[in-house]
Amino acid sequence: MMFDSHVHSKFSPDADQSADISNIAVCAKEIGLSYVTVTDHCDCNFFLPEGEFDYPEYQKQDSMMFGARDYATASIKKCAELKDRYPELLCGVELGQPLQNPQASDIITSMKELDFIIGSLHMNDNKPDFYWIEYKKIDISVIRALLDSYFDEILQMAASADFDVLGHLTYPLRYIEGECGLNIDMLRYDEIIRDIFRTLIENGRGIEINTSGYRQKFGRPFPDEEYLKLYRSLGGEIITIGSDAHKTRDIGAGVDWGEQLLRHCGFKYVTLFKERKPYQFRL
Ligand SMILES: [Zn+2]
Numbered sequence: 001m002m003f004d005s006h007v008h009s010k011f012s013p014d015a016d017q018s019a020d021i022s023n024i025a026v027c028a029k030e031i032g033l034s035y036v037t038v039t040d041h042c043d044c045n046f047f048l049p050e051g052e053f054d055y056p057e058y059q060k061q062d063s064m065m066f067g068a069r070d071y072a073t074a075s076i077k078k079c080a081e082l083k084d085r086y087p088e089l090l091c092g093v094e095l096g097q098p099l100q101n102p103q104a105s106d107i108i109t110s111m112k113e114l115d116f117i118i119g120s121l122h123m124n125d126n127k128p129d130f131y132w133i134e135y136k137k138i139d140i141s142v143i144r145a146l147l148d149s150y151f152d153e154i155l156q157m158a159a160s161a162d163f164d165v166l167g168h169l170t171y172p173l174r175y176i177e178g179e180c181g182l183n184i185d186m187l188r189y190d191e192i193i194r195d196i197f198r199t200l201i202e203n204g205r206g207i208e209i210n211t212s213g214y215r216q217k218f219g220r221p222f223p224d225e226e227y228l229k230l231y232r233s234l235g236g237e238i239i240t241i242g243s244d245a246h247k248t249r250d251i252g253a254g255v256d257w258g259e260q261l262l263r264h265c266g267f268k269y270v271t272l273f274k275e276r277k278p279y280q281f282r283l
């Protein structure tokens with residue numbers, strides 16, 4: 001059994017706009033996946049009341065994420081509708097920055113159609129997405145401060161936001177290390193990452209292996225093997241695997257490597273969420 005629990009369709013503004021949910025289901029079946037979960041973006045801080053478009057200045061460069069409300073709800077409704085026709089299809093969402101707009105988060109998380117919620121942090125409060133920051137032009141102390149705030153907010157999310165697994169724990173490294181080639185001493189974050197894992201485990205939540213890093217400059221999954229081993233050693237069992245595909249040809253990419261890595265790190269099971277409940281499948 002192989003699952004891809006993190007896939008974007010055309011209802012994510014940064015995804016290939018020809019990636020229909022029905023194509024995703026067909027493609028998943030063709031490559032032999034037992035399940036594929038569509039998890040389009042809902043970046044909660046872009047989720048304004050209906051009819052309001054007065055975004056703060058710092059968000060304007062992320063103009064493609066405008067309309068988070070419409071995109072996310074349309075994706076969830078469409079996916080739920082197609083589930084009857086495609087038995088391998090599951091309905092999820094990638095909920096970004098839930099604590100930066102708790103009302104938006106509540107609206108999405110209360111949708112009964114959802115099988116699965118990934119909780120992600122793509123940008124610190126009042127800051128642009130980590131994707132946009134020009135790390136080579138800023139001092140290392142500023143990068144450290146950004147990462148300090150990032151992990152602080154992740155810890156708060158682990159404690160209080162409503163989601164099933166934490167998305168790509170080391171997301172900022174995709175850009176800081178992968179794209180800009182800057183090496184960050186991650187030892188500084190060992191303690192807080194340990195706290196994040198403990199908190200997730202206590203609250204019945206899990207993490208994901210996000211295999212997108214394998215096909216990007218970063219070259220490794222998010223998070224790295226050492227963190228997967230740490231999570232396991234602390235008693236973590238809930239773990240999903242997702243390609244984070246933004247085009248249909250990336251569906252399932254690296255999922256087999258993710259499974260191998262899980263075994264190597266001592267996991268016996270991989271998790272799949274259905275109706276927001278974790279199901280464990282023997283590796
Ligand atoms: Zn993400």
Ligand SMILES: [Zn+2]
Nearest residue numbers: 006008094244
């Ligand atoms: Zn994603």
